[in-house]
Amino acid sequence: MSVLQVEDLTVRLNTSRGAVRAVTGVGLRLAAGETLGLVGESGCGKSMTGLALMGLLPGNGRTEAGSSVRLDGRELLGLPERQLRSVRGNEVAMVFQDPMTSLDPTKTIGYQVAEPYRLHRGASRREAAERAAEMLALVGLPRPAERLGDYPHQLSGGLRQRVMIATALVCEPRVLIADEPTTALDVTVQAQILELLGELRARLGMAMILITHDMGVVAGHADRVQVMYAGRTVESAATATLFSGMRHPYTAGLLASIPRLGARRDVPLPTIPGMPPDLVSPPAGCAFAPRCARASATCAEAQPPLSGEPRHLFACFHPVGAELPDAGPQPDRRPRPQASAGLGARFPAALISAPEGQEIQGPEGPGGGTEGADQRRGELRDRPAAGPQPAAAEVPLAPRGPEPPPLLEVVDVVREFGAGGRGRRVHAVSGVSLTLRPGETFGLVGESGCGKSTLGRVIVGLERPDAGEVLLHGRPLSALRRRGPRRDLQMMFQDPYSSLDPRMRVGAILREPLRIQRVGSAREQLARARELLDEVGLPAQALERFPHEFSGGQRQRIGLARALTLRPRIVVADEPVSALDVSIRAQVLNLMQRLQRSHGLTYLVISHDLAVVRHLADRIGVMYLGRLVEEGTGEDIYQRPAHPYTAGLLAAIPVPDPDPAARAAGSAPAAAVRGELPSPLDPPSGCRFRTRCAFAQEVCAAERPPMRAFGDAGTHRAACHFPLRPPTGDTAPPSAPTRV
Template sequence: MAPLLEVENLSTHIQLSRSMVRPVENVSFHLEAGETLGLVGESGCGKSMTGLSLMGLLPPGGSLVDESSVRLAGRELVGLPDAELRKIRGNEIAMVFQDPMSSLDPTKTIGYQVAEPVRLHRGASKAEALERAAEVLALVGLPRPKERLNDYPHQLSGGLRQRVMIAIALACEPKVLIADEPTTALDVTIQAQILTLLADLKDRLRMSMILITHDMGVVAGHADRINVMYAGRIAETTETRKLFAGMRHPYTQGLLASIPRLAQDNTQRLFTVPGLPPDLSNPPAGCRFAARCTYATDKCRTDEPELVGADDEHEFACWHPVNGPLQLATTQVRETPPGEPADPAAPPRKPLLEVTELVKEFPVSGGLLQRSKRSVKAVSGVSLSLGPGQTFGLVGESGCGKTTLGRMIVGLDKPDSGTVTLEGQQIDALRGNELRRHRRDLQMMFQDPYSSLDPRMRVGAILREPLQIQGIGSSKEQLERVSDLLGEVGLPKNALERFPHEFSGGQRQRIGLARALTLNPKVIVADEPVSALDVSIRAQVLNLMKRLQASHDLSYVVISHDLAVVKYLADRIGVMYLGKMVETGGGQDIYERPVHPYTAGLLEAIPIPDPQVEARKDGGGIKGELPSPLDPPSGCRFRTRCPLAQDTCAQEEPAMRKFGDGHFAACHFPLQTPVLETVAPAGAADGSGEAPAAV
């Protein structure tokens, strides 16, 4: 039988005012009925534009060249009139777009948006379309679907919005579903749920799927075949297991090697793919990866390799193919753990930062006259300590209170109760100029550098602003400091005169780190510093953070939902759930001996870039959505999603107990046996392992 979807010589050109961009060139592949094809590569490599080209959704100035061919069930789509293409788009081939918040119409209800394609393509009445909308929302696992029909997108969490996007795409039961980065901004738990949902729906509805992502771990467990794209072209293509076992292109090797693993030695540098993808308005001659490839020769820079292989089942475009995953030759980052003295007999250093029993609630008005007073319980009695040169990792799902805790540490939010102490000075009690002077020692690296950097200011002015506010140095000294900072974070000096929008995501993250370093702080709170970055850029930023920590004796509080990233950066890890710290310990404790079922669920949800490991997963992990912090469950807050919960969990809040040296957890039915049955003293954290690091 002929493939369901056949793509031959697909080339997309976009005419700009002064140049022509070629984001997709000579791309050919096929998709069988019921098959999942993974499209993998960095941002800018042409993955999303390939999907949009198949749908006929090109940006202004975009067009397909004459040789392009896209056949769906034997029917040629290229060259069809717009009216005919609209009948196919959303009906026979549909797309789940990358960002549901920007893709969903904020002025229309969920029910209207899911019902719309049914009315357009099937001619259903409004009532019939809404009934189908409720049916599809139930199919994608949206709780209480009929009640949600009148909700608006802003009323849903990120995971639920993504389910709505999938429901819109599935409303007319298409033959082909294109999922463009469906899990990029989601927590690992929600990501696992969405990927499992897509796989189940594909099987139940007998669809074919194209899964677009930059994460090799995602395609390892959910794709039958993989196309690795680079600079608009396919660099390698084969069956998933064969790719991971015997990859042949150096770029594929680099993508896989750049991913931080849970088993990674955090004293070793992460492998990085040097440089950036080429400018596709003026692509280089020869192999487009040559400028970043350690195997490149003069032939690679002049002659373009064809996509060939020993057989049709594994093809690659490389003059000097490799054989299998990269055997990493890593470099030592530091000789001793941060914050620990080189001399074992020397006394431990005192804590630099101490957080004790912090509580933060945000009042919410409600009712007809806005008289009903409730509060969002963002942080409920959290304590931790951090030594000089150490990193404390905070991990948990979105909405668990990590960012609020970080904002209280740096003084952006005031706690309702509890204290924040830096070198013995209670920061939260300071006011005015005294607070401003101490705040220079506590800086924050925000989650989204694009929204936290003023788009109207040049980078030089952004970095110089803190020095001016604090009255540090002359104008000449301030400019010298700013220039030195750019060099430290790996940016050229001409970046001073450029605006934030002129940089890539990884470069903006470097600017955010330079901004946090401007005042020589002692503690930096890094909020999701790499969550939205490609794996190769992520590795570069993580290595940079480690290098700067060693050279500046920095202490970090790193906030993330990715345990693999936190384990690589952190000396101690705290797992938060719905405003509470449920487990703390060293990276190896958390990874090898998780105590709390929530921690074990987070570990289970992490996508592993190994098809065999992913195949052994039983689909377990954390189920359901995070409860509302307006009304958290009684007793143990995790009990509504815990597979081990019993009546005791609803009646009593579990106490923090000791499970090893510096390893503590709060659970009635832990996965490990406690060392002592005595309750650990609250707030007595010193990082020594003799008292809990969080309560």
């Protein structure tokens, strides 16, 4: 029997631009102990569905007549608020996406976990505190009784999410709605949280709705999957059934857009062209038709019903695997500017899906409309190209022939920050050395707080190192003038919304570096801004828009265009796609690779997403708590990891395949990384990873492990006393590790 039954759920939002149907006709059933994965891009209605089930719609939202939400046969829609409060948090609970904004910063975590128990069960303060400590222990919070008096800001992101889960489960609800519970977390913490949710579901016998945009997450943690697009369900089936035979082109596109560890790096990622429709004025027919390669004229005229087999429903006239109709009039699927669901206009992406082995083209062909760029006058014209343009074929992972001199060198860089009085210091970067060669991509991976972004800021000159040196063209960066060679270093920031001035139009944002560097006349600067927009796939009209008028993916394109304004040699990209949907992420990654080939760029890509780094990077460095613990080619790192931390990161990557054998083959055979990253205020002695390492011994606490070479190519090195494979010249295997 179904614990939760939803029929024809329709949510209407009244906005300044008109009424929006954020959810239309959604139905679902959920049995006890079952997990349903709700998947789709941002704005497809996933979170709004969850909020409607909880009775937490925004003030401008309401469910329309005919909608039904029944919990154990009891209708929830239309209940008086007083009765609904007795259900919310007691029988149905929700884990929200961002625990930092969902937890009250003025109240202790003990108070917040205990509050629902006191309200719904009438418990005393002492009983509620004991229950809170019990739940915090259940979700794996270290020393729970001691942490009851802590505030949210004193916890890491992973621990805050555990507190959110404890708060939601304190009354043992029948249904748990988890809205993107791991989106903002590192891959290691994500794996722990998902494992925890699965264990608690089995222990408490509750049903769960897992809302996510990550197909890898639902593949390993959902019994059934329901895919949403433009507020509607477009496909629904058991997880194994869906992944073995996707029928809706949108579902297939989501899966194809995910970077795979074993995929060829020289082949662009498949993408879903365009953007989701404006739901203020939705299309008459299938909402996905303007982005679908299988669409016909029928798709533009009528809404496909949700049909198919009883256990595999899909809403498509021309499903994947079926023959397309004979030639006939086809709808015009060329991208057109369209108004966004928010303010201003949303422009469709310029990148489109391409057959394997063919380059994805921009508006003016493979070069993205850059012809004429060398005919600019003044410094815009005379500035040399950023180096040789490598061919589109994959760059060999192993070096061949003499290597060119490094373009940039980081030599024993140390960066620390003061932390109040008593001489306390945050050890952000501790003696890191690496090199960047012309035209290559160096990926820097690690958990949040390991020093990746700080090192990136040191490299571009936004932070001064306390010790060590950054060399550009063999010269110390500190000795170079800002209007000289230092222009060769530019940064692409993690959050394009906060890094773009909201009071400046895009044209002014792109012209600002030229104006500060006194490059070109006003007319030449404007021409350069138009050229940059063309290169990143945005129309010239975008010059007059403000940042808030664009989607996240389009803002990231603007951030990349700004980084390229001065024709740099090196771009430091700090988490360039972490905040984007998987389909938009693929577009931006393809764009970065195309621009690298056309401009001869050198990238330093900072990310916690190892699949993204594998797709982009020629060489990869792994950082842990301020130190570089392993470095090598992509093949070295992903096929032959030497450091237990690297292998643990790889083992935690979600594999978009529900088959256990395929999931095991897609990850490294290593012990998972457990626990939280130690504080950089007081890092462990010796090997800093030893407190989380299953193989640590006494020497790990006493001595810092040196960097040693692995393999014959000389491209692979790691710092570990007990590596997973013998170092170069050591024929004996490492000593048998002792688990601690």
